[in-house]
Amino acid sequence: MSERATDKATGQVSEPASEQRDAGAVGPVGAALLGEAMTKSGLLWIEVEGDRTWPAWHVWDDGAALVVSGPGEQPLPWLPPEVRIILRSKDTGGRLLTVRAHVHVLEPGTPEWERATGLLRASRLNSVDDSLTRWAAECTVTALVPFDSPLESPGAYAAHDHREPPARTGATTTTWRPWHWGGRGEEKAERKRARDEAKAGRRAAKERAKLRKKRQRRGTRRQGR
Structure with a gap:
């Protein structure tokens, strides 16, 4: 007051x-x-x-x-x-x-x-x-x-920009954050990174499986000779 x-x-x-x-x-x-x-x-x-x-x-x-x-x-x-x-x-x-x-x-x-x-x-x-x-x-x-x-006044302003740091406030959202459709930006980014890593892991597993099959076929051919 x-x-x-x-x-x-x-x-x-x-x-x-x-x-x-x-x-x-x-x-x-x-x-x-x-x-x-x-x-x-x-x-x-x-x-x-x-x-x-x-x-x-x-x-x-x-x-x-x-x-x-x-x-x-x-x-x-x-x-x-x-x-x-x-x-x-x-x-x-x-x-x-x-x-x-x-x-x-x-x-x-x-x-x-x-x-x-x-x-x-x-x-x-x-x-x-x-x-x-x-x-x-x-x-x-x-x-x-x-x-x-x-x-x-117009045409006669001070050189400094009058910018000041934000005023202190007791407002906070650390205990509860409003729900967002599809999640917040950082949450969406984290999920995308997880999906990309999972896709990269599956691709690497497929490539390793192909290499194993090729080696097995080569080994079978050599044994047949």
């Missing part, structure tokens, strides 16, 4: 996103590309300093990316007051924009929280009746508000 984004010095929860949304806003050109990227793709990556980059499902609303995390939802770590957001191209799936964003945790019961959860729930295909109650009690709703010029 994500902890609430707080100021390390005061321990206070961040102000609602609506009160700080205009501060350091992205310029008109960047805002148009940002809005298009946010609305076309429901997935973004949150780059946390000192941690890995986390994928997150989101809803874009009036200059903020709304994210819900916690038990039963997508996992996210504690988010500092500022993060980097990486957006992908819907057409190619590649990196399109990298922007800085302020992190604002929305408090349950506030107008901002009600609006955000209404949009998040409406965009969910598998939402349940008690999702808002569960979100208020157990989860964290966060608004990520981009600001300033993009750090990366």
Whole structure:
């Protein structure tokens, strides 16, 4: 479950996103590309300093990316007051924009929280009746508000490729592997090798039998002389 984004010095929860949304806003050109990227793709990556980059499902609303995390939802770590957001191209799936964003945790019961959860729930295909109650009690709703010029954009990308090692996971199939029609690839290959070896053995046995018969016929002819 994500902890609430707080100021390390005061321990206070961040102000609602609506009160700080205009501060350091992205310029008109960047805002148009940002809005298009946010609305076309429901997935973004949150780059946390000192941690890995986390994928997150989101809803874009009036200059903020709304994210819900916690038990039963997508996992996210504690988010500092500022993060980097990486957006992908819907057409190619590649990196399109990298922007800085302020992190604002929305408090349950506030107008901002009600609006955000209404949009998040409406965009969910598998939402349940008690999702808002569960979100208020157990989860964290966060608004990520981009600001300033993009750090990366078309024609101005960093030299490194941003590739990272796979995240650790407890998922495993060592105790049980799903059944496959005809067996798995390695099992099929092993059976083919066994069949080929058996065929080669039978051919070799036939050749040895032929040689024995030839030797017997030669021996019989010599004895008849």
